[in-house]
Amino acid sequence: MADDPFVLGGTTYSSRLIMGTGGAPSLDVLERALLASGTELTTVAMRRVSPEAHGSVLSVLHKLGIRVLPNTAGCFTAGEAVLTARLAREALGTDLVKLEVIADERTLLPDPIELLDAAEILVDDGFTVLPYTNDDPVLARKLQDVGCAAIMPLGSPIGSGLGIRNPHNFQLIVEHARVPVILDAGAGTASDAALAMELGCAGVMLASAVTRAQEPVLMAQGMRHAVEAGRLAYRAGRIPRRHFAEASSPAEGRARLDPERPAF
């Protein structure tokens, strides 16, 4: 949308949907789902793909002209994450990194202390850092303060499909952010993505909701529309909630149905 640009790390995108590739049933389905989603930026786990491998996920992204956003999925320490990010930069020639430092395998929740450490090191090293973080407004502010290019709070745990569990925190994060806030993790269906956008998120990042859907291509299309719809609604400004009804049609000039005085 030309009148509503989405700028992330100095690049302007016309799609606000960032896709992930994990869990795709086949490369063919992944390719069609990515096309249907309209995404221009897609994240790939650098520990699970090799940049030299032909005919893999990276080749699909290249073919579709989608920018690669390397991530540090599977890292438990700042040290591992920094190393993975540097290897990704070397292999792919991009400063972009979606920074993930998880605390344990059961919840896959971010480790806030390691995350902040890694973010600081990578920002100083010239990376454009997009951190996957808890929906904690204080941590979000600190990540922004060390120079992250966006804040990517989780709506709920990765792959859970539980949506945005704490919309109020999202509002707080959005209100205080000077960088784009992007929902990362938790979207299960289209309304979750729309809600994120209505809350003022600049974008939505998701993978499982599409790749693990029964019909990934349809869900990708649904998500694309949901993000667009939510963004339009946010810009339009929703009406205040009221306790009682308020007629949407004006009462003036309506035919009076008075049995004493027929209208005609």
Added chain:
Amino acid sequence: MSRTCTSDVLVVGGGIIGLATAWRAAQRGFDTAVVDPEPGGGAARVAAGMLAAVTELHYGEQTLLGLNLASARRYPDFAAELTEVTGLDLGYRRCGTLAVALDADDRAHLRELHALQRQSGLESEWLSGRDCRRLEPMLAPGVRGGLRVDGDHQIDPRRLARALVAACERAGVVFHRMWAERLSVVRERAAGIRAADGTELAAERVVLAAGSLSGRLAGVPDEALPPVRPVKGQVLRLTVPKRYAPFLNRTVRAVVRGSHVYLVPRENGELVVGATSEELGWDTTVTAGGVYELLRDAHELVPGITELPLTETRAGLRPGSPDNAPLLGPTECEGLLLATGHYRNGVLLTPVTGDVMAHVLTTGELPEEARDFTPRRFCAAAVEEQPA
């Protein structure tokens, strides 16, 4: 010095797919040769050998299901014939499979798979956690339920490969133990290959069955080059000592928090634990993380495995195609046929592939059951589809 050998059918790749193709071709009277530095090797050396048409069902792969089932139905006769011809035991074990869930999330996933199996008319029975453990007492107490699939069997792929080599030899297939380097194309027609040592092998028809390497043979015209990529799998082999036997009676598998793990018990005491799935190009190193994750998940499923000797760790490359289904039959290049891209189902699909390829070599056309797997499906398809 280069020398020239001529055959009716030259199969490039002596893995189980290439061997089954060569064996069936020779049985139909074709003068057949296989080129491979090490016939009987390839991905089958690593594969666990699950014949899992039902438990490997995935959304959107119903077409592939048809071929998988067709091959599973052939297995009893195929195995019997191969054993009869060679006198070799294949480790074919009609033991069935139990797919279990360890927590509520994995249970929901398995329930969904069960519904899909039922919709597809497949035999699969839902069991409570307690019933699962009654069948397999070594299962962890935490098992929340499972699917009993009595039709998903197993075979030992290494024995299968050895038997296929023997069957080929007996059927008069000639083995050229060398690397195929380049496809020879004469007047736009495949005419044989040139080996790495310069040997020219001429043939009426060339079947490219080189697994994950199928996309790498030089000289194949672009429009006929199979879109096959290597997908790495690490697999462990443990041994069940006699005093613990039988330990497990059937194949046990699970999705443990999103990652797949299976344990395949052979009659000879070997217990195969697999497999990782990694897109790392040609890398076949065994990593600490790969072994750790497999053992972690397997231990969660069957805690007693920690007592077993770990006898082998190995990584192989599955030939992945864009839609996870094989590429079978004629290509855009006259005289060049494909039998590759079998991905997760190579062992299962071996019997049907042999029959299908023999049919194609004889009639020039794919039989009805394999029409959907023509390599030509990848030629123009990608361009047609545009999102709404």
